[in-house]
Amino acid sequence: MNIWLVLLLGGILTYLTRLSFIFLLGIWEMPPWMQGCLRYVPPAVMTALIFPELFIQSEKLFVSFGNVRLLAGIAAIVTALLTKSILFTILAGILAMMLFNFLV
Numbered sequence: 329m330n331i332w333l334v335l336l337l338g339g340i341l342t343y344l345t346r347l348s349f350i351f352l353l354g355i356w357e358m359p360p361w362m363q364g365c366l367r368y369v370p371p372a373v374m375t376a377l378i379f380p381e382l383f384i385q386s387e388k389l390f391v392s393f394g395n396v397r398l399l400a401g402i403a404a405i406v407t408a409l410l411t412k413s414i415l416f417t418i419l420a421g422i423l424a425m426m427l428f429n430f431l432v
Contacts, residue, residue, distance in 0.1 A: 396428035 358366075382401040383389055391398065404421030411417065 394432060396425060396432050399428045400425035 378401070382395075382398050383391060385395070385397070393399070400421050403424035404417050407420035408414075408417040
């Protein structure tokens with residue numbers, strides 16, 4: 329199958345999937361309890377993405393001062409709590425990762 333056809337069909341399918349939710353929310357009003365539950369989706373997704381990257385290396389749990397990813401993650405969390413800025417949090421995580429890679 330032609331790669332361009334696959335890309336085009338994938339784009340159309342993605343667009344229609346998102347459009348269906350926008351269209352559905354225009355017709356149907358979401359109950360308040362469901363709106364309350366949806367507030368927890370972003371933290372749950374972020375946790376599911378970040379946790380394995382910080383704690384699991386070589387398919388094993390790695391909690392140690394030698395784990396530079398974990399140390400950089402802690403530095404990013406502290407920065408996030410202190411500054412409430414996404415930009416400073418990302419920069420702190422990157423700089424901490426570079427520093428800990430250099431030191432360890």
